[in-house]
Amino acid sequence: ADEFYSSIGRMTELLYTEQQLLASLNDYIQAEENKLETVKRWSESLANLSSFAIKNPERFLSHPVNAFKFLKRMNREWRDLEGLVRSNVSDGFVSNFNSRSEHLPNDDDLTGVAEALVRLQDTYQLDTDTMAKGKLPGTSLLLSNLTVEDCYDVGIAAYRDNDFYHTELWMAQALRQLEQGETPENVDAGILLDYHSFVLYKQGDLKSALVSTKRLLEIDPENERANQNLKYFEEHLAKQQTGEETLKKGRAPYNNVYERLCRGNSMEMTPLRQSLLSCRYHDNHGHPNLLIAPFKEEELWDQPRIVRYYDIVSEEDMAIYKALAQPRLMRSKVRDGKTEKSYPVRTRVSQNAWLKDRDHERVGRMVRRIGEITGLDMSTAEDLQVANYGVGGQYEPHVDFQRFSVNESVEPYAHLGTGNRIATWLLYISDVQAGGATVFPNVGAIAWPIKGSAVFWYNLLPDGQGNYETQHAACPVLVGSKWVANKWLHERGQEFRRRCGLQSST
Numbered sequence: 149a150d151e152f153y154s155s156i157g158r159m160t161e162l163l164y165t166e167q168q169l170l171a172s173l174n175d176y177i178q179a180e181e182n183k184l185e186t187v188k189r190w191s192e193s194l195a196n197l198s199s200f201a202i203k204n205p206e207r208f209l210s211h212p213v214n215a216f217k218f219l220k221r222m223n224r225e226w227r228d229l230e231g232l233v234r235s236n237v238s239d240g241f242v243s244n245f246n247s248r249s250e251h252l253p254n255d256d257d258l259t260g261v262a263e264a265l266v267r268l269q270d271t272y273q274l275d276t277d278t279m280a281k282g283k284l285p286g287t288s289l290l291l292s293n294l295t296v297e298d299c300y301d302v303g304i305a306a307y308r309d310n311d312f313y314h315t316e317l318w319m320a321q322a323l324r325q326l327e328q329g330e331t332p333e334n335v336d337a338g339i340l341l342d343y344h345s346f347v348l349y350k351q352g353d354l355k356s357a358l359v360s361t362k363r364l365l366e367i368d369p370e371n372e373r374a375n376q377n378l379k380y381f382e383e384h385l386a387k388q389q390t391g392e393e394t395l396k397k398g399r400a401p402y403n404n405v406y407e408r409l410c411r412g413n414s415m416e417m418t419p420l421r422q423s424l425l426s427c428r429y430h431d432n433h434g435h436p437n438l439l440i441a442p443f444k445e446e447e448l449w450d451q452p453r454i455v456r457y458y459d460i461v462s463e464e465d466m467a468i469y470k471a472l473a474q475p476r477l478m479r480s481k482v483r484d485g486k487t488e489k490s491y492p493v494r495t496r497v498s499q500n501a502w503l504k505d506r507d508h509e510r511v512g513r514m515v516r517r518i519g520e521i522t523g524l525d526m527s528t529a530e531d532l533q534v535a536n537y538g539v540g541g542q543y544e545p546h547v548d549f550q551r552f553s554v555n556e557s558v559e560p561y562a563h564l565g566t567g568n569r570i571a572t573w574l575l576y577i578s579d580v581q582a583g584g585a586t587v588f589p590n591v592g593a594i595a596w597p598i599k600g601s602a603v604f605w606y607n608l609l610p611d612g613q614g615n616y617e618t619q620h621a622a623c624p625v626l627v628g629s630k631w632v633a634n635k636w637l638h639e640r641g642q643e644f645r646r647r648c649g650l651q652s653s654t
């Protein structure tokens with residue numbers, strides 16, 4: 149089935165679908181109006197005739213022409229009219245809609261996008277009101293706020309996830325907006341308070357659950373469940389006060405290194421260490437192709453060494469990669485090294501496509517460039533992965549190499565036969581308005597997406613062991629459509645290019 153929330157690029161297709169549906173709906177409205185217009189005209193013309201005739205029916209019908217026309221009308225014209233009234237002009241729209249309905253977002257998309265809002269709220273420490281009012285960078289794009297019903301839907305998505313902490317936040321937001329005078333059609337204070345008090349109770353906050361239940365009983369005094377809960381909460385609270393039970397804490401949003409990095413709080417480096425990071429033009433020791441056009445190289449981090457190259461490809465190249473990838477985008481998966489199978493996971497919300505060197509001359513050209521810049525053999529690299537992130541799109545902390553231990557007989561990436569992923573080339577082919585940084589939680593490095601620049605690092609230590617300091621993540625995209633193109637380089641072919649050491653240091 150089609151999935152949309154995991155890629156803004158895929159979602160853009162839906163906007164065109166909506167345009168076509170709207171055009172078809174307008175055709176239907178026009179046809180319905182034409183039909184009604186015809187019916188009205190007929191009825192009006194008849195009204196005069198009939199009111200004249202009815203004044204003196206016998207006299208009217210005594211005229212043979214009148215009699216002829218009258219019988220004809222009653223015999224044929226009324227029947228024709230009935231046919232017209234009965235005729236269905238909605239077929240076009242209905243069949244148009246039905247043929248597309250398979251390719252419209254399903255419930256998983258709705259859950260996915262609601263989860264995304266909650267994820268963004270946690271990662272970027274935004275309160276529910278800020279989120280509901282859409283007060284984010286890029287606010288000029290916002291058409292309308294979340295309504296009471298929208299907030300309720302986000303709360304329900306969290307509830308289905310057993311995420312009572314966020315259910316509480318969103319039900320409370322809905323209640324606040326209700327108090328501010330919104331008039332939703334399908335949601336009322338009763339149902340909001342019902343959920344609100346229940347999830348407070350589930351989180352062990354009996355005092356607040358009691359307050360919420362009392363509010364519910366004010367508007368619905370007969371509510372049986374609320375009355376039972378009231379008794380239950382009061383009894384348990386009394387016990388608690390005698391110290392029998394302590395408050396359990398609900399799941400609070402985690403505030404770990406990863407999320408702090410996503411918010412742009414990088415680890416402080418000592419000024420000395422910082423000053424040793426260099427920025428220079430890079431020609432890979434005089435590679436002939438790079439002497440003519442060297443790349444600006446910036447050292448982002450020292451241990452592990454992470455470098456960024458600016459202006460690696462042109463705007464046109466990037467447009468080509470996106471255009472080639474767009475129709476092939478599929479939900480990104482994560483490969484389980486043990487079972488060798490790939491699965492879609494919540495920790496990776498994006499869609500991707502793979503481009504071969506031969507798919508376009510510009511793809512092959514960039515791959516050759518990577519070889520020139522890094523000095524590595526590109527013949528064992530994987531195809532170019534083009535990825536586009538969705539709403540709150542992310543890739544939680546992971547390493548790019550396949551974990552293995554020397555005593556294990558399984559060879560990493562056995563199906564490729566090219567050894568492990570020795571290095572990662574991560575090219576940003578879009579900017580991102582807010583969020584979406586690439587961060588390295590084990591060391592504290594942050595790489596912000598800069599269109600046309602590529603970040604490069606070695607995943608393996610010189611002896612072939614995986615370097616866990618290279619663990620990294622793509623932070624949730626707050627505002628924007630983030631596109632990247634990765635090239636994963638493998639061990640085979642690099643034996644004489646990157647000299648291996650016996651010890652695992654770099």
Ligand SMILES: O=C(O)CCC(=O)C(=O)O
Nearest residue numbers: 543585586621622632634
């Ligand atoms: O998109 C990013 O910033 C990082 C992507 C990444 O780590 C991956 O695809 O393995």
Ligand SMILES: [Fe+2]
Nearest residue numbers: 546547548620
């Ligand atoms: Fe990665």
